[in-house]
Amino acid sequence: MCPVLGHLDGRFESADAEAEHRIAVLYREFGGPLLRHVRRSTGNDLQWAEDVVQETIVRAWRNSARLQWEPSLIWAWLLTVARRIVIDGRRRKSARPQEVEPPEADMMSVPDGSERALSAMVVADALRALSEEHREVIEQTYLRDRTISEAAEILGIPPGTVKSRLYYGIRALREQLRDKGVAG
Template structure:
């Protein structure tokens, strides 16, 4: 008889059961919506999207403080975590041919009659109406899958400046999109 071990065994079992329950709840609550969301950024690569969703939910599950958040905040965090995982994955794996050269803003909005293309026109217009400084940092970071420091080196400005311009640029972009009715 070993009380310490049996005590530990008991704890591990219940911790496993609790962990299993929590991750099942996470999948139930967020798995479907997150998968639909992630698929858009994996170019409909379902296998990749499923891996991203799994990794995202495991990170959430490991982070009990996050799980206390209200659902809107937790969802925003999950989207952000998933996006980062997709970006990291895209940087690692060989990119799809059409993603090698990100399009310039001027040729981005291709009218094909679909709702998304119309929305893309609105977003391209909003981007164009930002100041040059704001548009530039958005193009040189997110639209080209570059980090702050990579973009800073290319632009020849300090990383802190890129980060700050990105903040004001993204806020301005969001205001413009909200006025045009396409902000989320």
């Protein structure tokens, strides 16, 4: 069972087995990218981001019969739901500010960016290990934030080929990162 969905064990026993499988796959495939996306939206607040991802997955489970399970559509749905949850959270926090004592100056940490730089180096190295075709579609869609159609036009290949290369490229990238001990 997925860690984020672990508290739903009792509810899943009576739920449709296919819905349970889809949600497990959904978390496995989209949980990491969704968490990274949500962390940016929450000001890098990991606890809040994990709560948002968990609530998003719970809502996907509740709506699993109505969702269209095409990866691009489900990703868009997850992003929309997560964004709304973050917005609602910001509204709640702004309605009643939390009282905190200011931290002591010697207890404050200063971010140095080394972890981010190291991660970028590892991902860049893993990308270099991919075939040129896979690297190109990942660069166009993820790094340059282009749609499948835009990437297809730029690369001069059909959108279906972009989707296929993207699917297999991401799988190969995950494998590269797993081999480097980065992704689990």
